[in-house]
Amino acid sequence: MDQAANELGGAGQPLGELGRFAEPALYILVSLSDGPKHGYAIMTDVEATTGSPMRPGTLYGALARLERRGLIEALEPEDRRRPYRLTALGATTLQVQLDHLRAFAQAGLKRLGRAPS
Amino acid sequence: MSLLSLYPRSWRERYGEEFAELLAARPPSLHDRIDIVRGALDARLHPQVRGTEHADDRVPDRFGIAPLGGLLAFAGALLIAANGPVQYDEYGSYRDGGAALPFLILAFVLLSVGLYRTIESLPASAVVWRAAGWTAIVAGLLWSLMPWLLPIALVFMLGTIGLAVGARRAGVWPTWALVLLVAPLAVPAAVFLASLVQPWYWLRTSGIELAVVFACLGAPWPVLAGVLLRGARRPMPA
Numbered sequence: 001m002d003q004a005a006n007e008l009g010g011a012g013q014p015l016g017e018l019g020r021f022a023e024p025a026l027y028i029l030v031s032l033s034d035g036p037k038h039g040y041a042i043m044t045d046v047e048a049t050t051g052s053p054m055r056p057g058t059l060y061g062a063l064a065r066l067e068r069r070g071l072i073e074a075l076e077p078e079d080r081r082r083p084y085r086l087t088a089l090g091a092t093t094l095q096v097q098l099d100h101l102r103a104f105a106q107a108g109l110k111r112l113g114r115a116p117s
Numbered sequence: 118m119s120l121l122s123l124y125p126r127s128w129r130e131r132y133g134e135e136f137a138e139l140l141a142a143r144p145p146s147l148h149d150r151i152d153i154v155r156g157a158l159d160a161r162l163h164p165q166v167r168g169t170e171h172a173d174d175r176v177p178d179r180f181g182i183a184p185l186g187g188l189l190a191f192a193g194a195l196l197i198a199a200n201g202p203v204q205y206d207e208y209g210s211y212r213d214g215g216a217a218l219p220f221l222i223l224a225f226v227l228l229s230v231g232l233y234r235t236i237e238s239l240p241a242s243a244v245v246w247r248a249a250g251w252t253a254i255v256a257g258l259l260w261s262l263m264p265w266l267l268p269i270a271l272v273f274m275l276g277t278i279g280l281a282v283g284a285r286r287a288g289v290w291p292t293w294a295l296v297l298l299v300a301p302l303a304v305p306a307a308v309f310l311a312s313l314v315q316p317w318y319w320l321r322t323s324g325i326e327l328a329v330v331f332a333c334l335g336a337p338w339p340v341l342a343g344v345l346l347r348g349a350r351r352p353m354p355a
Binding site for chain 1: 128131132134135136137138139140142143145148149152153154155156157159160165166
C-alpha cells in the first residue's frame with residue numbers, strides 16, 4: 001500500500017510536491033471525505049483505515065500543507081479541538097488521486113494476470 | 118522543555134492549542150516524540166503558516182553593538198595575555214597577563230550592556246531568570262577584576278545560562294541562540310566541575326582547564342550581539 005501511495009504522490013501528481021507528506025496528506029483527504037474531523041479523529045480514522053499509525057508531527061505537517069494549498073479548511077474550534085473539512089478543490093484533488101490509484105492498481109493487477117472482470 | 122515549544126512561534130500560534138489537546142488525548146510514545154521533533158524541524162525549515170511570522174515582530178536593538186565591541190576587547194585580552202612577558206618564580210615560569218586586564222574589564226562592561234538589555238526584555242514575572250541575569254553581570258564584572266578566581270567564572274556562566282533559558286522560555290530568544298550559548302559554556306563548566314574531584318584533579322594543574330575556559334568563554338559576546346542586532350521578539354503572553 002505504501003508503494004502505491006508513494007506512486008500517487010510521485011512527480012506530476014497533485015500531491016507530489018508534498019514530498020514525504022504526500023502519503024499522509026492523501027490519507028487525511030480520504031478521512032475528511034465523509035465529513036469534518038478534528039486532529040485526533042483524523043489520526044484514529046487513518047489508523048483504522050490503513051492499519052498504520054499516523055503520528056502527531058506527521059499529521060500536523062500534512063494538515064498545514066493541505067490547509068496552505070486550500071485543499072482543506074479549518075472550522076470554528078469546538079472546545080480546544082478544531083475540525084477540518086475538505087474544500088471543493090480538495091475533493092477534486094482527491095478524486096484525481098484516487099482515479100490515478102485505481103488506474104495504477106488495475107495496471108498492476110493486469111500484469112499479474114489478475115485484472116478484475 | 119515541552120515538545121510544543123520546539124515549533125516556531127507562528128506555528129504554535131496557529132496549531133499549538135489543538136496540537137496540545139491532541140497530545141493530551143493521546144500521550145505521545147517514544148516514536149511519537151521522535152516524530153514531533155522531526156515535525157518541528159520541518160516546520161522551521163519549511164514554514165507553512167503564512168502571515169503570522171511578523172517581520173515587524175522583531176525590533177533590532179542597536180545596543181547589540183556593545184557586546185560585539187566586547188568580543189573584540191575579549192579577543193584582544195586573550196592575545197595580550199598569551200603574549201605577555203615571561204616571569205619566573207619558585208614554581209617555574211608563567212606569562213604575565215596583567216596588561217590584558219583593562220581589555221578584559223572593558224569586554225565584560227560591554228557584555229553587561231547586552232545582558233542588561235536582555236534582562237529588560239523579559240517580563241517582570243520572570244523573577245528567577247532576571248535574577249540570573251543580574252548574577253551574571255555582577256559575577257562577570259567581578260571576574261574581570263580577578264580572572265584567576267575561576268569559581269566566579271562558573272557563577273558567571275551559570276547566571277548567563279539561566280538568563281538565556283529565561284529568554285528562551287519567554288519567547289524572546291530563538292532556540293539557536295540558547296544552543297549556541299549553552300553548548301560552548303557547558304564545556305568549561307564541565308571541565309571545572311570535573312577538576313574539583315579525583316581522579317580529574319590533574320586538570321587543575323595542567324593548564325588545560327584555563328585554556329578551555331578562556332577558549333569557550335567567548336560565546337556570550339557574539340550570541341548576545343547576534344540576538345540583539347537581529348532583534349529580540351516581544352515576550353509571549355503567559
